[in-house]
Amino acid sequence: MRATEGVDKLTRYSRVVRVVSWNVNSLNARLARVEEWLSLAQPDVLCMQETKLANDAFPALTFEALGYETFHHGQGQWNGVAILSRVGLDDPAVDFADGGVPDTDARLCWATCGGVRIASGYIPNGRAIDDPHYTYKLEWLDRLRNHLAQQHTPDDPVLVVGDFNIAPEDRDVWDPKAFEGSTHVTEPEREALAALYDWGLVDLFRRQYPEPDGLYTYWDYQAGRFHKRQGMRIDLLLGTESIADRTEWVVVDRNARKGDKPSDHAPVLVDLG
DNA sequence: ATGGTGGACCTTCCA
Numbered sequence: 001m002r003a004t005e006g007v008d009k010l011t012r013y014s015r016v017v018r019v020v021s022w023n024v025n026s027l028n029a030r031l032a033r034v035e036e037w038l039s040l041a042q043p044d045v046l047c048m049q050e051t052k053l054a055n056d057a058f059p060a061l062t063f064e065a066l067g068y069e070t071f072h073h074g075q076g077q078w079n080g081v082a083i084l085s086r087v088g089l090d091d092p093a094v095d096f097a098d099g100g101v102p103d104t105d106a107r108l109c110w111a112t113c114g115g116v117r118i119a120s121g122y123i124p125n126g127r128a129i130d131d132p133h134y135t136y137k138l139e140w141l142d143r144l145r146n147h148l149a150q151q152h153t154p155d156d157p158v159l160v161v162g163d164f165n166i167a168p169e170d171r172d173v174w175d176p177k178a179f180e181g182s183t184h185v186t187e188p189e190r191e192a193l194a195a196l197y198d199w200g201l202v203d204l205f206r207r208q209y210p211e212p213d214g215l216y217t218y219w220d221y222q223a224g225r226f227h228k229r230q231g232m233r234i235d236l237l238l239g240t241e242s243i244a245d246r247t248e249w250v251v252v253d254r255n256a257r258k259g260d261k262p263s264d265h266a267p268v269l270v271d272l273g
Numbered sequence: 274a275t276g277g278t279g280g281a282c283c284t285t286c287c288a
Contacts, residue, residue, distance in 0.1 A: 025288080026280055050288090052281070077281055125288065165288095220288080221278040264279075264288080 016248065017087055017114045017272045019045040021161035021235055022256075023122070023218070023265035027051040027080075030263055031059060037256055038066055041269065044087045045113045047120035049163045051080035058082065073109040080106050081122050081162070087114035096147040107140070116243065116272070117152065121162030126183035134183060137165070141192035145199055152240075154200025160238045163218075163265065166193050168203060171213035172233035174225075184234060201238040204270055208250040217252050218265045226257055235268045246272040 020043040024030040027048065038046065051058065051074055058072040069089040074080035083089065090112040095103045107122045121144070124137040144160070152158050166189045170176040179185045197203070209215065216231025225231060237250065249271040257266045 029280060050280095078287075127287085221280095222288095223277050225277095261279090 017045065017116070018043045018269060019047070019113075019116075019118065019159060019161065019237070019272065020267050020269045021047045021049070021120070021163075021237060022267035023049040023163040023235060023263060025050050025052075025263040025265065027053055027059070027082075028057075029261065031062065033256070033259075033261065033263075035062065035066070037253075037267065038068075041253065041267070043269065044085065045118060046082075046084040047118065047161050048082045048084070049080075049120060049122035051082055052076070052078060053080050071109060071111050073106045075106040078105070079122055081109045081120045083109060083111045083113065083118060083120050085111065085113040089113055096143045097151055098143050098146040099150075100143060103140070108144070116157045116159050119158075119160040119162070121160060121164070123162065123164045123166070125165050126189070129181065129183060129186060137183070138188055138192055141189075141195070145192075145195045148196070148199055148201075154240050155242065156240060157242050158201075158240045159243050159270075160196070160201060161236065161268070163234060164193065164236045165234055166190065166236075167232050167234055168193055168206070168236070172216075174214070174216070174230040174232065184232065196238060200240050202241060202244040204237040204239050204244060204247050205233070205250050205252075205268065207244055208247060215252060216266075217268055219257060221264050235265055237268055237270050239270075243272065248273045 053074045054076040060070045063070050067086045068084040071092040072082040073094045093110040110119050126134040126137040167173045217235035219226035219231040253267050
């Protein structure tokens with residue numbers, strides 16, 4: 001091996017890797033703010049959800065100019081997920097490798113960055129408990145678990161991040177009473193999340209902050225919920241145990257929810273040592 | 274009592 005390859009490996013794998021998940025709610029509407037935030041936070045990997053772009057409209061050149069390789073899985077008007085990386089981007093894939101049919105929506109993409117298998121996911125909203133979309137949501141989460149079980153072992157360095165549209169516990173919503181009878185807090189949704197935990201994923205935010213509540217990642221645009229601190233923690237970073245062991249810092253950047261034309265979600269960040 | 278906001282897009286859907 002040439003000496004420079006060793007240096008390259010140190011650069012790629014031994015330094016702290018900063019990974020971020022951010023539902024940008026339209027990359028067209030948010031591009032300037034995303035660029036600004038990239039220069040501020042300097043993440044190594046940025047996973048985005050709800051780009052709402054077709055693949056041929058994805059601004060890859062803009063991100064390449066900032067030093068990132070990109071992989072985008074989009075469909076146009078709705079959904080759309082992406083992974084940006086400056087620590088390598090290998091083996092890109094979309095949807096589930098579970099032997100089933102392709103997903104109807106562009107909601108999941110994968111890449112290996114800095115030695116970590118990373119997923120950017122936009123889990124279906126569910127809309128209402130009696131809506132077919134709610135069934136789709138539960139089936140989608142079941143497929144995610146099956147994908148993990150078939151493609152990986154819990155000993156692998158795997159990091160599944162994104163907008164899960166599930167609040168893991170009642171303390172992860174501003175007022176549990178306001179969500180009675182609604183999606184995001186139901187037992188079947190939480191059981192689907194628990195199935196991911198049972199396989200071997202850890203909620204990195206909750207591992208870092210076992211006690212605090214009232215720390216959210218999403219605030220509805222309506223009714224001034226952000227300013228009233230009425231939000232939900234639904235954007236999650238789920239890592240296998242080896243990833244959890246490497247976790248040095250987890251934070252939600254509430255500042256990114258302020259100012260002109262913010263997304264309704266804040267970026268969630270993890271530093272891996 | 275059922276709005277309020279924001280993004281996509283064309284009149285209504287989605288969150």
